Amino acid sequence: MEISTDALIAISIIWGFVFIYAVMATMDFGAGFWSMIYLNKEHMKATDIANRFLSPTWEVTNVFIVAIVVALFSFFPGATFVLGTVLLIPGSMILLLLAIRSGFLVFSNTAKERKTLRYISGISGFIIPAILILVLPVTHGGFIEKTDGIYNLNMSKIFSSPNAYSFIGFAILSTLFLSSLLLADVSNVAEEQDAYRAYRKSALITGPISLLFAVCIMVTMRNEANWLYSGMMNDFSWIIASFITFVIAGIALFLPNKSFGQNIGKPRLALVAIGIQYFLASYAYGRAHLPYMIYPDVTVMSGFTEPATFRALFATYIVAFIILFPGFFFFWKMFMRDKRYIRQEE
Amino acid sequence: MDDLVLARSLFGTTMGFHIIFATLGVGLPLMILVAELIYQKTKDDHYAIMAKRWTKAQAVLLGVAIPTGTIAGTQLALLWPGFMEVIGRVMSLPFQIEIYAFFVEALFMSIYVYAADRLSPAMRIVAVFFVLVGAAASAVLITNVHAFEGTPAGFKILNGKITDVDPWAAFFNPSFFITAGHVVLSAFMTGAFIVASVAAYKMIRTRKKEKVYRFHRKALLLALTIGGIFSLLTALNGHESAQMLYEYQPEKLAGAEGLFETKSHAPLAIGGFTDPNEEKVKWAIEIPWALSFLAANRFDTVVKGLNAFPRDEWPPLFIHTLFNAMVGVGMLLILYSIIGVVWRKVLKKDRFPTWLLVIFMTAGPFSLIGIEFGWIFACTGRQPWVIYHLLKTSDVVTTTGSIGVLFLFFTFVYAVLGAAVVYVLLYYFRKHPVDEDLNTAES
Numbered sequence: 152m153e154i155s156t157d158a159l160i161a162i163s164i165i166w167g168f169v170f171i172y173a174v175m176a177t178m179d180f181g182a183g184f185w186s187m188i189y190l191n192k193e194h195m196k197a198t199d200i201a202n203r204f205l206s207p208t209w210e211v212t213n214v215f216i217v218a219i220v221v222a223l224f225s226f227f228p229g230a231t232f233v234l235g236t237v238l239l240i241p242g243s244m245i246l247l248l249l250a251i252r253s254g255f256l257v258f259s260n261t262a263k264e265r266k267t268l269r270y271i272s273g274i275s276g277f278i279i280p281a282i283l284i285l286v287l288p289v290t291h292g293g294f295i296e297k298t299d300g301i302y303n304l305n306m307s308k309i310f311s312s313p314n315a316y317s318f319i320g321f322a323i324l325s326t327l328f329l330s331s332l333l334l335a336d337v338s339n340v341a342e343e344q345d346a347y348r349a350y351r352k353s354a355l356i357t358g359p360i361s362l363l364f365a366v367c368i369m370v371t372m373r374n375e376a377n378w379l380y381s382g383m384m385n386d387f388s389w390i391i392a393s394f395i396t397f398v399i400a401g402i403a404l405f406l407p408n409k410s411f412g413q414n415i416g417k418p419r420l421a422l423v424a425i426g427i428q429y430f431l432a433s434y435a436y437g438r439a440h441l442p443y444m445i446y447p448d449v450t451v452m453s454g455f456t457e458p459a460t461f462r463a464l465f466a467t468y469i470v471a472f473i474i475l476f477p478g479f480f481f482f483w484k485m486f487m488r489d490k491r492y493i494r495q496e497e
Numbered sequence: 498m499d500d501l502v503l504a505r506s507l508f509g510t511t512m513g514f515h516i517i518f519a520t521l522g523v524g525l526p527l528m529i530l531v532a533e534l535i536y537q538k539t540k541d542d543h544y545a546i547m548a549k550r551w552t553k554a555q556a557v558l559l560g561v562a563i564p565t566g567t568i569a570g571t572q573l574a575l576l577w578p579g580f581m582e583v584i585g586r587v588m589s590l591p592f593q594i595e596i597y598a599f600f601v602e603a604l605f606m607s608i609y610v611y612a613a614d615r616l617s618p619a620m621r622i623v624a625v626f627f628v629l630v631g632a633a634a635s636a637v638l639i640t641n642v643h644a645f646e647g648t649p650a651g652f653k654i655l656n657g658k659i660t661d662v663d664p665w666a667a668f669f670n671p672s673f674f675i676t677a678g679h680v681v682l683s684a685f686m687t688g689a690f691i692v693a694s695v696a697a698y699k700m701i702r703t704r705k706k707e708k709v710y711r712f713h714r715k716a717l718l719l720a721l722t723i724g725g726i727f728s729l730l731t732a733l734n735g736h737e738s739a740q741m742l743y744e745y746q747p748e749k750l751a752g753a754e755g756l757f758e759t760k761s762h763a764p765l766a767i768g769g770f771t772d773p774n775e776e777k778v779k780w781a782i783e784i785p786w787a788l789s790f791l792a793a794n795r796f797d798t799v800v801k802g803l804n805a806f807p808r809d810e811w812p813p814l815f816i817h818t819l820f821n822a823m824v825g826v827g828m829l830l831i832l833y834s835i836i837g838v839v840w841r842k843v844l845k846k847d848r849f850p851t852w853l854l855v856i857f858m859t860a861g862p863f864s865l866i867g868i869e870f871g872w873i874f875a876c877t878g879r880q881p882w883v884i885y886h887l888l889k890t891s892d893v894v895t896t897t898g899s900i901g902v903l904f905l906f907f908t909f910v911y912a913v914l915g916a917a918v919v920y921v922l923l924y925y926f927r928k929h930p931v932d933e934d935l936n937t938a939e940s
Contacts (some may be wrong), residue, residue: 225593242571
């Protein structure tokens with residue numbers, strides 16, 4: 152099936168948003184979780200480090216999930232109709248958890264002494280990625296039923312699917328892994344040795360387990376969504392490349408460290424390598440997913456918007472990128488690079 | 498209850514809850530910006546403290562505004578998939594541009610809050626200015642979708658298929674500027690009056706502490722001034738909005754005014770309740786000819802009554818009461834501002850009597866009631882249409898069912914968030930009283 156250039160651009164933009172949100176959100180939810188775990192070990196500064204990352208970024212991260220929803224119904228109204236119909240229940244669960252999580256995150260930063268607030272935020276945030284990722288297997292087909300032209304999601308089928316459970320496990324472990332790695336890097340810049348050691352250790356444990364779950368996803372996908380499995384296997388080089396970057400990250404965590412003077416790793420190198428790893432893996436996934444948005448009913452062509460609307464939207468994307476880029480750069484400079492912020496005493 | 502009623506109840510509850518925080522999210526940044534500017538001009542520490550404290554409140558309120566806004570945006574697709582399919586094809590521009598406005602707001606809000614000590618005074622003002630621009634722009638853009646629902650443009654429906662799509666014509670639909678203006682102006686008004694309410698309450702509590710009393714009096718005057726200006730502008734714009742209805746949605750105007758018979762020299766009914774059996778507004782004060790004049794500036798203007806429309810396309814009749822209450826609140830708040838400013842600036846009184854402060858305390862709650870009534874009027878007054886005369890709400894509702902349970906869950910979570918946000922605000926400001934800030938500023 153022929154995919155038009157317009158539809159390809161549109162789906163690439165959505166893929167880009169999904170990738171950015173997936174990485175930022177796992178770091179965000181994970182950081183919330185760690186900030187809760189280390190709450191009672193104040194001397195380690197691990198909670199402080201997590202909050203220093205989380206406070207300025209959660210709003211920006213949250214905009215990306217809205218950006219995904221908007222890009223989806225703007226570019227692919229037909230797919231949105233099906234997804235909106237079948238995802239009413241899981242989508243509402245995600246929204247409720249997201250509301251509790253964001254609200255209580257802000258509340259716990261304002262009323263710092265009230266630890267219950269942070270537990271509510273930490274736990275609800277930890278559950279979100281597990282449910283959110285289920286949108287992926289739903290689009291693989293097999294869970295959506297169509298009776299008399301009305302779409303319906305078979306929930307019991309999802310909860311008895313090994314593939315769905317592999318995705319859930321992968322989401323949870325990736326959340327812990329990516330956030331530990333990021334916070335290890337932040338602790339390294341902040342020169343907080345205790346926090347750094349703790350986060351590096353979590354990254355070393357959760358990294359291999361998350362890779363194991365990724366393998367589980369592939370193995371179970373072979374039975375449950377063979378079209379996607381064979382698509383990914385046809386382009387095996389991406390998966391190989393993704394595995395190599397994972398190994399590089401692992402090695403990087405054992406290289407000599409400048410601040411702490413021992414062989415306990417270069418976290419920045421590991422973080423960049425893992426970013427590339429997730430990029431390559433999700434590219435392989437997204438490429439094999441085409442031309443289907445929801446298998447087998449909706450393709451990128453059948454759900455695509457009006458040509459005039461696409462052109463208008465695309466023009467706004469270009470203008471917005473030019474306007475917003477300096478804003479993002481300034482933001483990154485203020486919070487991710489300015490050592491005065493990262494090393495501050497609370 | 499059927500799915501349509503439940504879906505409308507759920508979405509209405511979401512919007513009714515979100516709109517409180519969204520409105521303050523637009524209104525408070527204006528107050529913060531004005532306080533920052535006055536501080537830079539006068540170097541009076543009190544205004545820097547106001548900006549700091551309002552920013553803290555704003556940051557906490559955003560903790561509810563942002564997730565409930567995310568819910569509202571996603572619920573559109575979950576509850577009204579048929580509607581969003583049309584919107585996606587025709588009217589997605591405002592949603593898309595709103596995302597960029599969100600980014601501007603989120604980036605600069607974080608910069609203003611968490612990097613304030615590393616910014617020069619000029620950069621601080623730039624940052625808070627961009628927060629205001631981002632917030633106001635998102636309000637304008639999202640209201641544009643609401644405007645489009647009332648005055649659709651830029652597409653045709655032929656045999657159930659959408660054709661001739663012109664997204665920019667849809668974007669600049671006839672009621673865009675007036676409707677969006679109404680929302681932004683009333684948000685600026687509400688942000689100010691909420692501040693006025695708090696300041697008035699604090700003045701009653703701190704009558705014996707001269708220094709703190711002076712601080713709150715400054716805040717009250719600033720709030721009443723800004724609130725007065727914007728409630729006046731909202732009223733002028735509201736008049737335009739009503740004339741817009743006369744031209745584009747006559748049955749909504751007829752419903753709002755409780756007018757059944759089409760006629761020239763139509764009277765304006767103020768107050769009362771619309772009675773469909775007697776076809777008149779009961780217990781209302783009638784001003785002869787006034788409705789015709791307000792509708793199009795001439796007493797012989799023919800205003801269409803409800804009987805000119807099929808009964809199943811009538812808006813609900815209670816909108817007359819909502820409409821009147823909204824207008825009444827606006828008028829009352831203009832009066833509050835005049836009294837407050839005259840008392841201090843013309844009569845030069847240092848002290849406000851308690852009874853007057855108690856009245857001022859109602860300014861914030863009244864503005865929020867006005868906002869709520871205005872939105873309920875605007876949205877239920879469009880029924881049974883989701884896109885005026887083109888698409889019925891009953892045709893776009895989800896077919897999934899089990900909305901009743903979701904309605905309970907969402908309502909429960911909103912109640913929890915509402916209670917928690919009040920608790921956290923009280924907790925924080927009790928722990929960090931103004932006296933502390935004033936003492937730090939002096940030392």
